Amino acid sequence: MKRVQFSSPLLPYLFLAPQLAVIVIFFYWPSVRAIQSSFYLEDPFGFGSTFVGFDNYLGVLLSPEYLSIARFTAIFTATVTFFSLALGLLLAVKADAVIRGNAAYKTLLISVYAIAPPVAGLIGMMFFDQHIGPFVKIAAFLGWDMKVGLSYFDTAFAMIFVAVWKQIPYNFIFFLSGLQALPASVREAAAIDCRSGIKRFWTVIFPLLAPTAFFLLIINVTYALFDTFGVIDVMVKDKAANNPITLVYKVYMDGFRGNDIGGSSAQSVILMIVVFVLTVLQFRFIERRIHYT
Amino acid sequence: MATIEIDKVSKIYHGNVPAVSEVDIRIADGEFIVLVGPSGCGKSTLLRMVAGLETISSGTVRIGDRIVNDVEPADRDIAMVFQNYALYPHMTVRENLAYGLKNRRTPKPEIEARVAEAARMLELGPYLDRKPRALSGGQRQRVAMGRAIVRQPSAFLFDEPLSNLDAKLRVSMRGEIKRLQRRVGTTSLYVTHDQLEAMTLADRLVVLNGGRIEQIGRPLDVYHAPASTFVASFIGSPAMNLVQGELHGSKLAIGPALIDLGKAVPTQGAVTVGFRAEDLQAAAPGGTAAEGGSMPLRVDYVEELGSQRLVHGMVGDQAVTVALSSDATLRGEMPVTIPIGRLHFFDAESGRRLPWSSAEPHRTATAPDLLETAR
Structure with a gap:
């Protein structure tokens, strides 16, 4: 890293100020506010608030409904992360085998990512539309009477499906560029040392791809926890009550639909802690086993 | 140990001019053959066709008594040393050496014995538990050599293995390669653009130009009786006056x-x-x-x-x-x-x-005449 000398010691902080302002206003300040209001019982109509200590947290953690949503969120996050990573990797490996040196083909595959996420989400929703959705028809053909929005399991399935589908191009791009950055001679040496392509993949190529995979793991976990909000909203909004939702959606429901600002804040603080712990655990136990070249 | 027969082998990329055209080389068991020529002469392509990393457009390659045109690289019983070493960066030196053997289901004690033997030969003992990035260029090159040696293959293929080393190290590694090959007696095919490396290492050298063989012969024969002006100007330093x-x-x-x-x-x-x-x-x-x-x-x-x-x-x-x-x-x-x-x-x-009779060189009787001349 190059060291730069500034004439005044204050100058670098001046340069950093805009970025720091953005972080403070949009990240730290709301976080502090959330922590603060999680200890208060807010009047739904804004007529003052009462300090209640940890009551909000206890109310949330002792609610069986909250725990069942937490359980679904865990399953949802694990499933979405696993399938979007696995399918992204599979597609990248297959594409890499075909497109060595073919720039046009590569651009075409990656251009999928340029579709705006809400549009992609909407297209995904159409797949499962009760009347025109092709997947519902395929499911019916296989004897599965799919009722997205009515049946808990069917809605969960559609939700996971769309969330995975939306995330695959992102993972695909990273895995593909990771694969293309691997030195050709190492692959060739492996081709001479090991006959089985699958074994070669898991013993040489995947370990070299691990830094990319680890980065994507963190990004995908965060995606599944937070960024799937839109998908869930489109899917369960204005539908019958017994539908799967994740913790983030519950925060929104309680805070903005139920007007329980205190409980909602407590939930978001819990969520913050969960993500923090999860990220620390990932770095602690997975990152150590990664070889950076 | 095996002979290698390259019979009328050509490589044509997408209908362009051939990169290698109708090359014939017969390599005797245990012989050290050096392919030498300027860049773009097709020497690496030819080597990679023998290794199976490049398809053969026409002709046949035989290793031992087997035609290997359609055989996977892993099944050709060859080992290759790459220019940039191509070590597996996430494995220790020991794992690098053992990887090929493990995949061939060699019994564990045997793997350990062979790795230990190679490490002794190449003086890699102290580095066995290090990762390649903790090694110097010369040490990495030795690991790459070791990876080839432990396999005990029918043939070694070298693709400009010394060109990433500095001049001094190159000379000492050159000697080491020659000594090792003499010791294990494995048939070797070696690619280089450096005529000095070619002269010093080869039992016989093959001078390639534009995908064709200009001359095959023992280093001194090629030196004393170059078959063409190209060979004359390429082999020997300073270049022959023409x-x-x-x-x-x-x-x-x-x-x-x-x-x-x-x-x-x-x-x-x-x-x-x-x-x-x-x-x-x-x-x-x-x-x-x-x-x-x-x-x-x-x-x-x-x-x-x-x-x-x-x-x-x-x-x-x-x-x-x-x-x-x-x-x-x-x-x-x-x-x-x-x-x-x-x-x-x-x-x-x-x-x-x-x-022209009087320009023919005096036959040198230094190298034992066990190598039949090709062509």
């Missing part, structure tokens, strides 16, 4: 000089004449050339090499380099002599060598 000459009966005219060859040459008229810088001598001061021909050399500049000095100058309007001993007296214009027997003649148009 000048335009004119043959009339038994007389050879090079610019202003007229040399009496003593006997008639089958060809007449324009020829390309070749002679090596080290075969030329400064004519004794005062005296005329007693034996051989004499040419007047206008000296341009001198390169001091310590053991000798290279004198660059002109004979008529053609550039000529002369290697003289470092105590030779220099003058602005000096006559140099050439022993008639050290002249080479090449066809002025095709550049092919013209037969």
